[in-house]
Amino acid sequence: MLLILPELEKHIPDMHVLVTTPFHPAYMSEERIKKAKNLKLLLTAGVGSDHIDLKAAAAAGVTVAEITASNVVSVAEDELMRILILLRNFLPGYHQICNGEWDVAAQSYRAYDLEGKTVGTVGCGRIGRELLKRLKAFNCNLLYYDKFSIGEEFEKETGAKWEENLEEMLPKCDVVVINVPLTERTKGMMNEDRLKKMKKGAVIVNNARGGIMDRDAVVKAIENGQLSGYGGDVWYPQPAPKDHPWRSMPYHAMTPHVSGTTLDAQVRYSAGVKDVLDKFFRGESFPEEYYIVKEGKLASQYL
Numbered sequence: 001m002l003l004i005l006p007e008l009e010k011h012i013p014d015m016h017v018l019v020t021t022p023f024h025p026a027y028m029s030e031e032r033i034k035k036a037k038n039l040k041l042l043l044t045a046g047v048g049s050d051h052i053d054l055k056a057a058a059a060a061g062v063t064v065a066e067i068t069a070s071n072v073v074s075v076a077e078d079e080l081m082r083i084l085i086l087l088r089n090f091l092p093g094y095h096q097i098c099n100g101e102w103d104v105a106a107q108s109y110r111a112y113d114l115e116g117k118t119v120g121t122v123g124c125g126r127i128g129r130e131l132l133k134r135l136k137a138f139n140c141n142l143l144y145y146d147k148f149s150i151g152e153e154f155e156k157e158t159g160a161k162w163e164e165n166l167e168e169m170l171p172k173c174d175v176v177v178i179n180v181p182l183t184e185r186t187k188g189m190m191n192e193d194r195l196k197k198m199k200k201g202a203v204i205v206n207n208a209r210g211g212i213m214d215r216d217a218v219v220k221a222i223e224n225g226q227l228s229g230y231g232g233d234v235w236y237p238q239p240a241p242k243d244h245p246w247r248s249m250p251y252h253a254m255t256p257h258v259s260g261t262t263l264d265a266q267v268r269y270s271a272g273v274k275d276v277l278d279k280f281f282r283g284e285s286f287p288e289e290y291y292i293v294k295e296g297k298l299a300s301q302y303l
Ligand SMILES: NC(=O)C1=CN([C@@H]2O[C@H](COP(=O)(O)OP(=O)(O)OC[C@H]3O[C@@H](n4cnc5c(N)ncnc54)[C@H](O)[C@@H]3O)[C@@H](O)[C@H]2O)C=CC1
Pocket: 046, 047, 048, 049, 069, 071, 072, 075, 122, 123, 124, 125, 126, 127, 128, 145, 146, 147, 148, 179, 180, 181, 182, 183, 185, 186, 207, 208, 209, 233, 234, 257, 258, 259, 260, 261, 300, 301, 302
């Protein structure tokens, strides 16, 4: 992907439409947007447009859209998987088998059931709600922190309770899942102070964006036992350098940025990209929820 960059620089001034995947932070920077005098549309093939300077796009009159909801089920399923991998301490057992070993105690001394645990999602939009629906079957206590309520009906359906104050939710949770976009407000949101407020030995799953976490505070919390696990697929920066400390810290369940890229999701977002491009070239508007910047205004989740 990085090889594309020099070519992109060359073509920026002529470009009318640019389709990107959610990529390296600051990919479509203010500087690039200013150079793109003909640019009309920045389209994200997936969900999450933090790699674009949205204010600069709004100021330049560029429309930003994404294929909203195309991979939210894929991400929610992955989050559920990572919660179980961390709580059950699955990976050490897997490595034992690969290494020809057999030691039940070495895995089970840190293994817990999910049932009865308190799980809180930080952000409860499309992915957060898909996760809550799935967690209901596990008989957990469900909490969510968001700017907006999910509504009485959905609260009743899932049993989830709204926490309007993040500081008050964190100490209650055995598992915290990050499901907010990366914005000016959420950047570095999970800092050392907030990690210290969490229940000792809790786990975090973050498939949202790496920049929401304080990288080194996570490593410290894992090393001193404040967190007993950290899992996810998003990093800062991306691709993660070889010496990124999350690669080598203990008790992690990290992968490259894959959770929203199942073959099913790829079918959905590539069809969405085709549909949006067809509409754009016919001069038609897109489904309202696809707009991240429209006529100079940012979508509510990015405010
Ligand atoms: N790892 C992957 O492959 C993928 C990651 N993602 C990430 O997940 C994020 C969430 O996706 P969706 O659930 O579809 O988005 P969404 O827009 O449906 O939900 C985001 C929620 O976060 C809330 N929120 C935003 N800022 C907040 C703040 N400061 N405090 C409290 N709540 C806040 C919004 O009110 C909204 O309910 C995306 O922005 C993207 O970064 C999305 C898809 C794939």
